[in-house]
Amino acid sequence: MSSERLPVELSKGVNGLDKIILRESRGSSAQVYLYGGHVTSWKNDHGEELLFVSSKALFKPPKPIRGGIPICFPQFSNLGPLESHGFARNRFWSIDTDPPAFPTNSSSDAHIDLILRPSEEDMKIWPHSYEFRLRVALGPGGDLRLISRIRNTNTDGKPFTFTFAYHTYFSVSDISEVRVEGLETLDYLDNLQNRERFTEQGDAITFEAEVDKIYLSTPTKIAILDHEKKRTFVIRKDGLPDAVVWNPWDKKAKAMADFGDDEYKHMLCVEAAAIEKPITLKPGEEWRGRQELSAVPSSYCSGQLDPRRVLQGS
DSSP: OGGOOOOEEEEEOOOGOEEEEEEEETSOOEETBTTTTTTEEEOOOTTOBBBOOOOOOOOTSSSSOBBBOOOOOOOOOOSSSSSBBSSSGGGGGEEEESSOOOOOGOOOOOOEEEEEOOOHHHHHHOOOOEEEEEEEEEOTSOOEEEEEEEEESSSOOEEEEEEEEEEOOOEEEEEEEEEEEEEEEOEEEGGGGGEEEEOOHHHOESSOOEEEEEEEEOOOOOEEETTTTTTEEEEEEOOOOEEEEOOOHHHHHHHOOTTTTTTHHHHEEEEEEEEEEEEEOOOTOOOEEEEEEEEEEOOETTTOOOOHHHOOOO
């Protein structure tokens, strides 16, 4: 086997930052930067990129990387005193050489275990001791799995509370041709209206303007249907009851230095999250949050995509 086909390879990425390349034997791949514990690429077995990373993304610490799968911890957005989305996404993680046992169904040759512990500087802004273990794995069918384990290692007996999100940026052909299934009739908090609570109508979610909503008590499975690509992304999640749906649209896109003016047309964030009810851990307790992403060809039924087959299937 040539070195190019190793299931796990340590490499240098943009600006010399360390990254890990994962490869599954059928051809799918993923890339994870140690900076941020950040997945920046997920390709199917045809080599098509499934995640969006901005052409203007800065791979320059301490700036977070725009796109891929940023990890929001220990704070989502500005819901607290810390910098927006917390600090995990702009810290350097380490490879975890002695990870705890994982359930057998999460095993794969193409996986990497990372760990983040607080620095002295971190303790000044968030005075809690923790171990954040992240496993990124490619499944045999090319699905991408992220498992986070966060443990309270405080020795002072104090619990801590956090919010969390996998801020996944999906690559889509044309945002106006995309719809999201699985969030109909649910309550959501609208970030564009001071987080006022509303109830989603019965139709699938489509996009014709800026959207920034936190859907509450969401199902474990959500589908993103891309009509033009005839592709459906399926998000399966555990321990993450909420789902954020975000697209900045044109005005916000222009206002972001690390985001192209028209790139909003080719991305959609659907983020598995725990926001409305923050997680509290006592010393010694551990929380787990899991996300599995798959991309499948869309089924057509009398000219329409048939998402129910996707959502009701396994």
